[in-house]
Amino acid sequence: MNSFEFNKIAGAVLATALVVFGLNQAKSMIYHAEKPEKQGYAIEVAETGGGTGGGETTPTESLGTLLAKADPVKGQAQAKACLACHVFEKGGPNKTGPDLWDLVDRPIAAHEGFAYSDSMKEHASDKWTFENLNKFITNPKGFAPKTKMTFGGIKRDQARADLLAYLRTLSDSPKPFPAP
Ligand code: HEC
Known part of the structure; x- marks a missing residue:
């Protein structure tokens, strides 16, 4: 080399x-120039309902819980909306809608002399439990899509529970509320 x-x-x-x-x-x-992907700390905040104790309800409250604190007197005021079409008396007549005396636990679409829609008759093997009433009154068309009941529904959970507590009293033997 x-x-x-x-x-x-x-x-x-x-x-x-x-x-x-x-x-x-x-x-x-x-x-060295690379930055960490996240700066600072990620803080996880749990979502809480509006638990103010001021009568506000969260959607997670069970029907039993809502009924346990329901006020039938307030419910009677709610029921005025029903009187346009329903009677609440024992042996009362059917109007636009069937008589609603002793409604809780009565078979669905079974009141004598009333011509129910097919949509309502589809539920005829079931009963008006508190749960079914709660669903129906939240959104009648959600429960029976072609119901003849032209009523928008009551959206506030506690207002509905108050109404159900009132409807329960319209009976010779009021049915027990579901457990909270
Ligand atoms: C605009 C008239 C109207 C109003 C207001 C109304 N309803 Fe009705 N309701 C009807 C009609 C009509 C039916 C029959 C529905 C069908 O056959 O599809 C009915 C059916 C029902 C049924 C089923 C009864 C059964 O025998 O199976 C319940 C329960 C009921 N209504 C509750 C209520 C309550 C509670 C209110 C008030 C919050 C109310 N309705 C307001 C017209 C009305």
């Missing part, structure tokens, strides 16, 4: 070393 060749090889080795060194430098610069 003459000195010229030696210089060429030495030069190549040196150049390679410089490139490798340079790459490492560059790499460490890039890595």
